[in-house]
Amino acid sequence: MNHPTREEWMSFIYDEMNAPERATLTAHLQDCPGCAAQVKQWQTASTELDSWQFRLGRRKTSSQTIFTRPLIQWAAAAVILLGASFVFGRFGAASVAGKNLRAAIEPEIRQQLRQEFETKRVEDARAFYAALEKLDAQRIADYVSLKKELDTVAVLTDAGLRNTEQQLAQLADDTRAADFPGAPSKTIR
C-alpha cells in the first residue's frame, strides 16, 4: 500500500488541501489502520493544544470597557425609554378627554379670535386713512411751494426782460448819435 507522507497528513489535519486530495486521504484512512491511528494521535494532540488559554494584558482597553460599556447600555436604555414615552404620549393620550376639552374651549377661542381680528382690521383702516391724509397734505404743500417759486421766477423774468429792452434802446440811441451827429434822440426814457 502506498501511504501518504507526513507532510500530506499535516495539510490534511490543518485543512490546506483541495477536495480531491482530501477525498483520497480520507479513503486511505478507512483502509489503513496504521495511518488512521497516527492521524488520530496528531488530531488529539492538536485538539489538546487549545486547553492552554490566557487573557491578553490590555489594561487600558479593559478599563475602557469597564467604564464605557455600562455607559453605553444606560444611554441605550434611556433612548429606548424616551422613544417609548414619546410614542405613547403622541398616539395614546389624544383620546376622549382631549376631544371634550377641545369642544369646550373652541367657541371661546373663536370669539376671541374674531374680536382680535376686528380690532386689528379697524386699526389698520385708521392707519391707512391717516397715511392717505398725510400724503394729501404733503402734496398740497408741495403745490403751494411750487407755485410760489414759479411766481418768483415769472417776476424775475419780467424784470430782466424790461431791463434788457431798455439796454437795447440805449444801445440804438448811442449807435445813431455816433453815425449822425446832431440828430435828435428817439429813445423815450
Added chain:
Amino acid sequence: MKRPVFASLQSLFGLSDEQAMWRVQTQDDDRAFAALVRRWEGPIQRLCTRMTGDAECGKDLAQETFARVFARRKDYQPNGKFSTWLWRIALNLSYDELRRRRRRDEWPLDAPDAMSALELCAAPELAPDHSLLREERGEFVRCALERLPEGQRTVLVLRHYENLKFREIAELLNLPEGTVKSRMADALTRMTQLLKASLQDQPAHALKTEHQTKESCL
C-alpha cells in the same frame, strides 16, 4: 486565531498595513503607527506569550517589538509584506529571550517540570471540577510546549495558534514548505508523547466536548 469582524471591516476601509507603515517610515505619522499597534498588539502578544510560556514576558516582548518597529522604520522595505517583517521581529526577540534564559538557566517560577505537571493532571483528587481540570491541562500544554525544540515550537505556534498557512510560515522562516510541514509533524508527535499520560486520564469524547465548550479568551 481569527481576527474579529470589526477589525476586518476596519482594515477594509482604513489604511492597509503596508500603507500605514509607509506613512510611519516617510512622515513619522504617529496616528498610522498607533493604528498598526492597535491592529497587531494582540497577535504579537499572543505569539510572544506562546513562545516564552509567560504572559507577562509576552506583554513586555510585544511592547519591545513595536518599539523596535518604530526604531527601525527606515529599514522597512515597502515592497515586502508588513506582517512578515513584524512576525520576524517578534520571533527574534522571543528567541533572544529564550537564549537569555538558557544562559542563566532561568525559567519562570510558576512553570513546573513537565513530568510533575503530568502527575498533577493524572491525580484525580486534585481535579475536583471541570474548570480546574481544564486549567491544569492548559498548564500542562504550556509546559510541554516549552520542552519542544525552538524550530518545532515556532512552527506549531504560528500554524496552530496564529493560524498562518504553511506557505506563509515557510516564507516567514525562509524554509521550504515541506520542511515546515515536517517540523509540524515532529512537533505534534512530540506533543503526543508529552501529553500521553494526560490524554489517557481523560476519554476522547470528554476532550472533544471540552474543546467545543471552551471559552474564547483570545
